[in-house]
Amino acid sequence: xxxxxxxxxxxxxxxxxxxxxxxxxxxxxxxxxxxxxxxxxxxxxxxxxxxxxxxxxxxxxxxxxxxxxxxxxxxxxxxxxxxxxxxxxxxxxxxxxxxxxxxxxxxxxxxxxxxxxxxxxxxxxxxxxxxxxxxxxxxxxxxxxxxxxxxxxxxxxxxxxxxxxxxxxxxxxxxxxxxxxxxxxxxxxxxxxxxxxxxxxxxxxxxxx
Amino acid sequence: xxxxxxxxxxxxxxxxxxxxxxxxxxxxxxxxxxxxxxxxxxxxxxxxxxxxxxxxxxxxxxxxxxxxxxxxxxxxxxxxxxxxxxxxxxxxxxxxxxxxxxxxxxxxxxxxxxxxxxxxxxxxxxxxxxxxxxxxxxxxxxxxxxxxxxxxxxxxxxxxxxxxxxxxxxxxxxxxxxxxxxxxxxxxxxxxxxxxxxxxxxxxxxxxxxxxxxxxxxxxxxxxxxxxxxxxxxxxxxxxxxxxxxxxxxxxxxxxxxxxxxxxxxxxxxxxxxxxxxxxxxxxxxxxxxxxxxxxxxxxxxxxxxxxxxxxxxxxxxxxxxxxxxxxxxxxxxxxxxxxxxxxxxxxxxxxxxxxxxxxxxxxxxxxxxxxxxxxxxxxxxxxxxxxxxxxxxxxxxxxxx
Ligand SMILES: Nc1ncnc2c1ncn2[C@@H]1O[C@H](COP(=O)(O)OP(=O)(O)OP(=O)(O)O)[C@@H](O)[C@H]1O
Ligand SMILES: [Mg+2]
Numbered sequence: 001x002x003x004x005x006x007x008x009x010x011x012x013x014x015x016x017x018x019x020x021x022x023x024x025x026x027x028x029x030x031x032x033x034x035x036x037x038x039x040x041x042x043x044x045x046x047x048x049x050x051x052x053x054x055x056x057x058x059x060x061x062x063x064x065x066x067x068x069x070x071x072x073x074x075x076x077x078x079x080x081x082x083x084x085x086x087x088x089x090x091x092x093x094x095x096x097x098x099x100x101x102x103x104x105x106x107x108x109x110x111x112x113x114x115x116x117x118x119x120x121x122x123x124x125x126x127x128x129x130x131x132x133x134x135x136x137x138x139x140x141x142x143x144x145x146x147x148x149x150x151x152x153x154x155x156x157x158x159x160x161x162x163x164x165x166x167x168x169x170x171x172x173x174x175x176x177x178x179x180x181x182x183x184x185x186x187x188x189x190x191x192x193x194x195x196x197x198x199x200x201x202x203x204x205x206x207x208x209x
Numbered sequence: 210x211x212x213x214x215x216x217x218x219x220x221x222x223x224x225x226x227x228x229x230x231x232x233x234x235x236x237x238x239x240x241x242x243x244x245x246x247x248x249x250x251x252x253x254x255x256x257x258x259x260x261x262x263x264x265x266x267x268x269x270x271x272x273x274x275x276x277x278x279x280x281x282x283x284x285x286x287x288x289x290x291x292x293x294x295x296x297x298x299x300x301x302x303x304x305x306x307x308x309x310x311x312x313x314x315x316x317x318x319x320x321x322x323x324x325x326x327x328x329x330x331x332x333x334x335x336x337x338x339x340x341x342x343x344x345x346x347x348x349x350x351x352x353x354x355x356x357x358x359x360x361x362x363x364x365x366x367x368x369x370x371x372x373x374x375x376x377x378x379x380x381x382x383x384x385x386x387x388x389x390x391x392x393x394x395x396x397x398x399x400x401x402x403x404x405x406x407x408x409x410x411x412x413x414x415x416x417x418x419x420x421x422x423x424x425x426x427x428x429x430x431x432x433x434x435x436x437x438x439x440x441x442x443x444x445x446x447x448x449x450x451x452x453x454x455x456x457x458x459x460x461x462x463x464x465x466x467x468x469x470x471x472x473x474x475x476x477x478x479x480x481x482x483x484x485x486x487x488x489x490x491x492x493x494x495x496x497x498x499x500x501x502x503x504x505x506x507x508x509x510x511x512x513x514x515x516x517x518x519x520x521x522x523x524x525x526x527x528x529x530x531x532x533x534x535x536x537x538x539x540x541x542x543x544x545x546x547x548x549x550x551x552x553x554x555x556x557x558x559x560x561x562x563x564x565x566x567x568x569x570x571x572x573x574x575x576x577x578x579x580x581x582x583x584x585x586x587x588x589x590x591x592x593x594x595x596x597x598x599x600x601x602x603x604x605x606x607x608x609x610x611x
Contacts (some may be wrong), residue, residue, distance in 0.1 A: 107289075107292050110292065111290075114364075116283075116306060205338065207338045207341055208337055208341065
């Protein structure tokens, strides 16, 4: 263990950083696209099913296949990996956003509209805050997925902790495999914990204490 | 509202040729069976729904031409589920519309305090969240939220349906008070006839999307337009109606025989003789009730006193013309008075209630139900007979009136 860290310490830090970097960008893009899209879908319910179906379909493409599919479009490296992970992150966020928004007490929306909030104000001031916990749990789920799938990204040369794992697999080196996978697990746990905290923060207060 | 129609997609006609003019300061209740189109009609007023045809005007302006968002900010809106925002403090809930209207912060704070005072809740409740209030308290906030931006018109859709009777009554008093004191106009949807009778200045009875009857509570009770309205009111209420909602002013004799304190006893006696009464009410020049003299007083003091002022009884029993018969009948009967002067709110003498009048009221209340078909006739008949007895202010027994 000590010797492993002595030999690969700096490399480990660098790969971890790459891993976080790829995952974070993919997740951020996912949030930026899926949350507004999910909100939009609650306004145009007719196409909601179609969009959800497409997102679910994308989710079922095997990770390796999706990554390989990126190569013709984006070559190799971090960018195709980010795009692929971004696609994966969409569905959980999209679905939770949509369901969360749909779940907001209709009488609240009615009251908001009746008081003269514009559609936009109703979304920002009432619906999103009410749906925030559900949206957040979608984001948490996506984050865990993305971090796990990011390990595969090294397959198309994106770097990250996957490099250790793939090297280990090639060289039959258990220490490298573990040295790559354990940090991935820890990373996933930490991020989930942090996002859990964030979830508590964005969950609107409904009582003083 | 003129020729208002609403057909839902799918062909359901929810409101048909609805015509109604509502005056400022009125309290109008929509009542009717479930599905009669009350909610639909109400929601067209603040353009939560748009009508299929017809126009709605607010202060002469067609609301169809107004920006719906601006319109809704001018109209208070209270729904059955209360609709307080659970993630906002009471303060923020109350000031939602003022905030939309971009009031300055201190003015909003001021208003929040004012509003919470209005519903008699402590000021520190402003920092609470809705979940920390009881249902009744929440709906109080729901009511003042609809007034916080000085809305003159408030729409309420069965706002108190889910509350227990005591809380409901307190809230009814609150809104009635707001209407009477602040001159707000209310359009109020309810299922509860007692509620409608208590609150309304006018009741709109609806069935199948059509107006069955529009009238004052009194008018509805006295002259239900058709069987549907009668059934909605219920037999019990019709029977009780007369003594329970009739005011003293409606049954009193309107031209009591009165004199002024300065008159001589001779003049008073002559008046009694001419009008064939055994007592006179005494008012000053402005018509303010001052007292009463009876024939026995005149008789007893004719030699020692000279003016009415000298012998009149000042401390007399009287009733307000707008008080309810229900509340006064018993009092009158118990005390055994024969004639009771009726005054308006400025203490001016406006009429008199005689025992003969009371007999009619009690008679109608007890026996009215056996003559159901003649119910409305009876009521008129009753008035006619009392008028015929106008000269009978005295009663034959004489003497024992005070
Ligand atoms: N969105 C809708 N689509 C189609 N039909 C509707 C819709 N809303 C109401 N209706 C129908 O229109 C009619 C009037 O409904 P409305 O809600 O105005 O009745 P209401 O008098 O308020 O009844 P309640 O006392 O039950 O609240 C009913 O027959 C109802 O089924
Ligand atoms: Mg309704």
